[in-house]
Amino acid sequence: MATQTSDLLAAAAPRTVDVVRGIADDQLDRPTPCRDYVVRDLLNHLFEVVVNFQDLAEKRPVEWAEKPDHLDDGWRDRFAVETDRLIAAWSDPSTLEGVSPGMGLPQTVVGGMALLDLTVHGWDLAVATGQPYQPAPEAVTELHALVERLGPTARKMGVFADPTPTPPTSTTADLDHLLTQTGRTPTWPQTH
Numbered sequence: 001m002a003t004q005t006s007d008l009l010a011a012a013a014p015r016t017v018d019v020v021r022g023i024a025d026d027q028l029d030r031p032t033p034c035r036d037y038v039v040r041d042l043l044n045h046l047f048e049v050v051v052n053f054q055d056l057a058e059k060r061p062v063e064w065a066e067k068p069d070h071l072d073d074g075w076r077d078r079f080a081v082e083t084d085r086l087i088a089a090w091s092d093p094s095t096l097e098g099v100s101p102g103m104g105l106p107q108t109v110v111g112g113m114a115l116l117d118l119t120v121h122g123w124d125l126a127v128a129t130g131q132p133y134q135p136a137p138e139a140v141t142e143l144h145a146l147v148e149r150l151g152p153t154a155r156k157m158g159v160f161a162d163p164t165p166t167p168p169t170s171t172t173a174d175l176d177h178l179l180t181q182t183g184r185t186p187t188w189p190q191t192h
Contacts, residue, residue: 005111006091011136012115013083016046016122021076022131028071032128033188034121035161039128043075044068046121050082053114057089061102086114112146115139120182123175127188140174147181155183 002010020043028040037045047070052062070078089095090111100110119135120143126133147160154160161183166176176186 002091003093003096003111005096005108005115006087008115008136008139008142009087009090009111009118012118012122012139013087015133015135016118016125017080017083019122019126019129019131019133020046020079023076023125023129027129030128031189033124033184037124039125040071042121042124042128043079044070046117046125047075047079047082049114049117049121050079050086053110054082054086054089056100056102056110056114057086057092057095057107059095059098059101059107083118090114109146109150112142113150116143116146119143120179120184123179124184135175137174140178143178144174144181147178151181 023039023043028038028043030039032039032042034042045068048064048068052064055062096107096111098107099105100107103110105113119139122135123133125131147154151160151163155162160181164180164183164185166173166180167186172186179186
């Protein structure tokens with residue numbers, strides 16, 4: 001069985017998994033578009049997201065490590081496995097019912113947050129390591145409404161920076177608009 005959330009995660013995840021597999025060990029200390037995160041930090045954060053949102057799908061409490069370190073032997077393959085588990089965790093329709101006990105948000109929003117992290121951080125990691133990245137168009141479309149809904153609170157909490165202008169010559173307007181609404185500059189690293 002599948003849900004809209006698991007279908008969107010299934011469309012988005014392989015694109016981010018490909019980026020993660022393409023990161024070389026000597027790129028782990030490169031800066032990223034995420035303030036205060038180098039590639040290593042962002043990979044560890046994304047690992048935490050992929051693992052913890054499996055539990056959030058089941059409405060179980062999660063603990064976020066302050067300084068996680070998931071990058072031991074085989075981390076690229078483990079990331080792919082955990083991402084598959086994330087998709088499976090959100091495939092049961094009951095995962096979308098009610099409010100998340102740990103997050104205090106509707107479960108549909110929590111599932112969308114996992115999709116947002118996979119999509120936007122996939123882009124972050126790709127540009128930080130010089131890789132191409134094309135997000136799943138259906139994910140980007142879905143995420144516009146989520147970012148509009150969560151944006152003000154996310155900005156207050158420091159999760160998003162203030163919106164930036166969308167480049168006038170954008171060739172990927174939907175993605176660029178999504179990125180700007182999370183406080184990113186789509187022309188990064190040229191503007192870095």
